[in-house]
């Protein structure tokens with residue numbers, strides 16, 4: 001689908017991958033609606049990209065925010081949050097927040113914005129998931145589950161729709177405030193974080209070329225495929241290197 005002139009909603013546009021995606025979309029000629037909670041950061045990205053800012057919390061008012069956004073041709077469902085640590089130490093509030101922001105809100109937004117796309121016979125929905133949703137990550141079980149839910153939701157939707165495209169982008173480690181915000185910095189030496197602009201380019205390319213699934217970086221499809229084809233081997237390797 002061509003992005004020039006298309007109305008594009010990007011959630012989580014006030015930071016990281018969402019802000020980079022807004023910039024990439026503006027370059028491609030899209031007309032932007034940008035969502036986030038932090039008014040100052042969101043309005044600064046909106047001023048830079050010529051977008052309209054819609055400020056609010058997706059955990060509590062997804063329906064209100066969707067109606068403020070108005071009809072769109074493309075939804076980039078990117079807003080999300082993490083939590084890392086042993087499950088037994090995870091507060092119930094964090095479980096609720098992650099499942100609401102990472103899974104329920106994207107489903108609700110899609111439910112509300114998709115009918116307009118179907119009616120117009122044109123549109124695209126992109127979900128920013130994670131490699132964690134494809135393979136499961138130690139001490140990120142809830143986060144992994146929300147992203148796995150998103151990936152399978154997208155798969156089901158793709159079977160259902162004819163004229164509206166559905167894409168999933170699965171980043172590995174990306175250099176954004178995500179880790180500071182979850183309260184646990186990224187501590188591994190490998191894999192090295194990629195810049196958010198790389199994920200933004202993958203989002204744009206997924207829409208322009210109708211790609212169902214894009215891993216960023218691309219080699220991350222290998223662990224995902226190994227887990228699918230040889231789950232026992234994958235578990236051995238994950239226990240050793242994961």
Ligand SMILES: NC(=O)c1ccc[n+]([C@@H]2O[C@H](COP(=O)([O-])OP(=O)(O)OC[C@H]3O[C@@H](n4cnc5c(N)ncnc54)[C@H](OP(=O)(O)O)[C@@H]3O)[C@@H](O)[C@H]2O)c1
Pocket residue numbers: 011012013014015016017018035036037038039056057058059078079080081082101128129130131170171172173174175176177178179181
């Ligand atoms: N960074 C990584 O390594 C990585 C890897 C794989 C996948 N991802 C996924 O990529 C997406 C973007 O993350 P990021 O790395 O760009 O992190 P980020 O810099 O922390 O940005 C997260 C964005 O989500 C928004 N958001 C969070 N909770 C929200 C809520 N309740 N209501 C509305 N907006 C909310 C934030 O808005 P405010 O700032 O205005 O609060 C912010 O714009 C997430 O879905 C994340 O799971 C990230």
